Amino acid sequence: MTLFDLGLREIHNRLHAGELSVTELVKDSLQKVGERDEKVKAFLTVDEEGALASAAKLDEKLAAGEERGLLFGLPAGIKDNIVTEGLRTTCASQFLRNFDPVYDATVVKKLRAADSVTIGKLNMDEFAMGGSNENSSFYPVRNPWNPDRVPGGSSGGSAAAVAAGEVYFTLGSDTGGSIRQPASYCGVVGLKPTYGLVSRFGLVAFASSLDQIGPVTRTVEDSAYVLQAIAGHDDRDSTSANVDVPDYVSALTGDIKGLRIAVPKEYMGEGVDPQVKESVMAAIRQLESLGATWEEVSLPHTEYALAAYYLLSSSEASSNLARFDGVRYGVRADNPDNLLDLYLKSRSEGFGDEVKRRIMLGTYALSSGYYDAYYLKAQKVRTLIKQDFDRVFEKFDVIVGPTAPTTAFAIGSQTDDPLTMYLNDILTIPVSLAGVPAISIPCGFADDMPVGLQIIGKPFDEQTVLRVSHAFEQSTDHHKRRPQI
Amino acid sequence: MKITVEQVEHVAKLARLNVQDDEKEMFAEQLSAILQYAEKLNELDTDNVEPTTHVLPLHSVMREDNVRESLPIERVLQNAPEDEDGQFRVPAVLE
Numbered sequence: 001m002t003l004f005d006l007g008l009r010e011i012h013n014r015l016h017a018g019e020l021s022v023t024e025l026v027k028d029s030l031q032k033v034g035e036r037d038e039k040v041k042a043f044l045t046v047d048e049e050g051a052l053a054s055a056a057k058l059d060e061k062l063a064a065g066e067e068r069g070l071l072f073g074l075p076a077g078i079k080d081n082i083v084t085e086g087l088r089t090t091c092a093s094q095f096l097r098n099f100d101p102v103y104d105a106t107v108v109k110k111l112r113a114a115d116s117v118t119i120g121k122l123n124m125d126e127f128a129m130g131g132s133n134e135n136s137s138f139y140p141v142r143n144p145w146n147p148d149r150v151p152g153g154s155s156g157g158s159a160a161a162v163a164a165g166e167v168y169f170t171l172g173s174d175t176g177g178s179i180r181q182p183a184s185y186c187g188v189v190g191l192k193p194t195y196g197l198v199s200r201f202g203l204v205a206f207a208s209s210l211d212q213i214g215p216v217t218r219t220v221e222d223s224a225y226v227l228q229a230i231a232g233h234d235d236r237d238s239t240s241a242n243v244d245v246p247d248y249v250s251a252l253t254g255d256i257k258g259l260r261i262a263v264p265k266e267y268m269g270e271g272v273d274p275q276v277k278e279s280v281m282a283a284i285r286q287l288e289s290l291g292a293t294w295e296e297v298s299l300p301h302t303e304y305a306l307a308a309y310y311l312l313s314s315s316e317a318s319s320n321l322a323r324f325d326g327v328r329y330g331v332r333a334d335n336p337d338n339l340l341d342l343y344l345k346s347r348s349e350g351f352g353d354e355v356k357r358r359i360m361l362g363t364y365a366l367s368s369g370y371y372d373a374y375y376l377k378a379q380k381v382r383t384l385i386k387q388d389f390d391r392v393f394e395k396f397d398v399i400v401g402p403t404a405p406t407t408a409f410a411i412g413s414q415t416d417d418p419l420t421m422y423l424n425d426i427l428t429i430p431v432s433l434a435g436v437p438a439i440s441i442p443c444g445f446a447d448d449m450p451v452g453l454q455i456i457g458k459p460f461d462e463q464t465v466l467r468v469s470h471a472f473e474q475s476t477d478h479h480k481r482r483p484q485i
Numbered sequence: 486m487k488i489t490v491e492q493v494e495h496v497a498k499l500a501r502l503n504v505q506d507d508e509k510e511m512f513a514e515q516l517s518a519i520l521q522y523a524e525k526l527n528e529l530d531t532d533n534v535e536p537t538t539h540v541l542p543l544h545s546v547m548r549e550d551n552v553r554e555s556l557p558i559e560r561v562l563q564n565a566p567e568d569e570d571g572q573f574r575v576p577a578v579l580e
Contacts, residue, residue, distance in 0.1 A: 102560045196541050209539050238546045239539070307523040318500060325501070327573050332566035339578050340501075348503040356502055360493070361516055363500040377526050379536030384529065386537055418515055419522060435540030459540075 002165040003028045008074070008222055011168075015062060015073055022062065022073035026055040026117050029075035033119065033166045036485050041141050042151075042161035044080050045088045046120035051075070054117045061115075069115030070229050076111060077161045077170040080121040081128055081204040082213065084108050087118070091204050092136040093126045095330045095350030105202020106237070107171060107213050107230045114229040119167050122157030126352045127321065128178055128206045130154050131424045134415055135354045142411075143186060144483040145449055149408040152182030152424075158216045159186035164485055169217045169226050173203055175210045176309050177404075177428025180440040183216055184403035184452025187442045187481070189223045189469070190216045192428075194460045195435035196241030198227075199234030205320040207313035208239070210432050219479060220441060220470040224248035227462060243460055251463035252470040257291030259468060260396045266302035267401030267427055267454075279444030279451040280402045283472060287400070290471055297396070299388040304381050305430040306422060310358075311365050311378035312433075318362030324350065357418065382433050389434040393458045398468055402427055403440040403452035427454060437462050441469045442478040450478075486520040488513050 003011065003025055014020035030048055037043050058073050078084060081091045083101035085108075090096045104112075111118070125135035133141040133156030141156040143149040144164040151160040155172030159182035162170055172179040174192035183190025191214045198213045205211060215226035228248050234240045263284060268277055284294055326332035326346025333345030351359070365374035392399060404424055414421045431438045436459050443453035453472070457465035473479050490509045493516065497504045504512060558571045567574040 099564055102556060102563055235546075235548060239541065239543065241541055301529075304526055304529060307525050310519060311523055311526075322501075326566060327575055329564035330566075336576055339576050342576055343501040344503045347501055351502070353508075356504070357512065357515060359500045359502065360496045360512060361519060364488075364492075364496045364516065364520075367496065367499060374520075374523065376536055377531060378523075379538060380531035380534040381526050381529060382537040383534050384531070386540065417518075419518055 002032055004165055004168050004218070007219065008225060011074070012072065022055040022058040022117065023052065025073050026051050026075050026119070029119050029167055036164045036166055039142060039147055039485060040144055040160050040164045040166070041139050042123055042157040042164065042166060043077065043120045044090060044092065044123050044138060044157070047087055047118060050087065051117050051119050058115055058117070069113060070225060071111065071114040071116035074116045074168040075119045076116045077119055077122045077158065077167040078108065079124055079155055079158050079170070079172050081124060081173055082107060082171060083202040083204065084118065084121065087121065089121060091127045092124045092138055093350065093352070093355070094137045095324050098331065099329055103202065106199035106234045108202065110230050122155070122161055122170060124157055125154035126355050127204070127317070128154040128173055128175055129317070129354050129358055131177070131181055131421055132414065133157070134411065135352060137352050140411060143408050144485055145187065146408070148410055149449065150185065150411050152185035152408060154178040155190070155216065156182045159183050159188055159190060162186070162188045162216050162218060163483060165482070169215055169222055171213055171230070172216050173211055173213050174432065175207050175313060176432045177425040179214045179216060180403050180428050180438060180452070180454060181425060183440040185408035185450065187450030187483070188216055188218055189220055189439065189441050189479070190214065191223050191227060191439045191462070192432070192437060193227060193231065193462055194241070194437045196239055197231050197243070197437070197460065197462070199232070199237040199240050201234055201236040207316035208320065209316060210313060220466055220473050221249065221252060223439070224252060224466050241460070246463055248463060248466055251467045253467060254471050254474060256287065256468055256471045259287070259292040259398070261287060261292050261294035262297040262392050262396035262399045263294055264299045264302065264399060264401055265296050266299055271405050271423070271426070272402055273406045273446065275446035276402050276406060276451050279446065280453055283443040283453045284400060286475060287468070287472055290475060294400070297392050299392065299430065301381065301384045301388050302430055305385050305433055306426055308378040308381040308385065309429045309433060310361065310422060311374050312382065314358040314362035315365045315375050316362070318359045318366065321355070321359055354418070385430050386434045389436055397464055399456040401454050403454040404428070407446050407449035407451060431456050435459065437465050439465050439469050441473060443472070444478055445481070486517065486524065488516045488520065
């Protein structure tokens, strides 16, 4: 039991009534991190001093009766690829093991404005490349439901810290499924907003046309609150969409009568574990009993998404990661012969194998003579994949299916073969290429491991995604089950 | 597409990476497997398909040409492995 089990509203009430202080809430979080993270390994950096100082300030604000922010007093964790001024930010890479950013990401500023408290920085696959957290160059995160299983990735620390009750909510980043897949494996709620809804300023770029920051929470309502706090246009991110941010919390009406659900046959086919399929079908029938209708549809280019994604994301990564050169920040190799040698040695010593593999793949795909065959071809296939979604959304409100083909797999079971590892993201990647919003919410268990339901919406229609998720969640008990740690 | 050890060396050089001899074979095999998988895209006729570089309709964003506050030099240099006289220091570029 943690204070977090009370939920956001009850915490607000108790703070307001003087029955609870922010300092108590933050100390409870720090204590849970101390006890549980020995096993879970979700955190890379814990900022006890900073968190207690923020808590004291918020308690003063509370005593003075000042207006409270949307996430007042709530302890949060931030994925370690989102820069935090003065607080170590490593991207789980040896290259940045000594990096202390000199400014805050826009989302970090927004969380502060909403009065949440940053407890620390969360473990991840190095530079967000991976789906199991085994690519962290420090130590792998463990799944709170079973320490021999992976938590998923790349935002594995973000999902595990929430599942383990160490912090109230976290921020992750999703390029090809990096919020949704770990949320699925850890039995929590992970939302990837529409590309452009949340500012990427201060998110260390992996694949700029795909990266998006989003919340990981225990409940859908909390997801709506955190999204409310971080969404919105930012003139420091030129790809940030200039759209009005609606009221997400008021969208949670519980009413989904007449909702039209599409279930892609490609998401329920071969390669998807029968128990996962069964949980997802049960969830669809549950949504039907709440007044929705559903139909099977086809997203015919699904099978091409993975290949297109790896070419595009690796190409963008090879360009983005050129900035890590050992000149302005990060580690510099000792005794370089000359400037070229400094680049070569610093990068080779600083990057892990998966990062090198993707940089080389991307460099190859962009290199002279291969650009049209690989990069341009992948961009064209991206168009076909996006059109698949456009077509389905002409007739349906949401698309529903599993988040991942299986539940969390055993640590070490897939590390030998990069391609096998990539297949875990086969149901999240098409959504990322289309840029549309999607959430993963708990929808059952298979052999005591959580199964995630993916709900995909139209561009900038997070309200419907959250409304459907909330209606499902409130009519089931899956989200109430807690891992034994 | 089969990637040779020589191609791994070439791409590594372009990407400013040193790859150890014992790693070259591994990367050659893994990159070959991934590119072979990517051949799948050739099953699709994309002759009349426009490429998607971005999902949003983007256009260049201009802002007023006003001077804004920037970071002080010592903060910018705070994470530099080596600096001198307010600048990043690197080994000599010209011999």
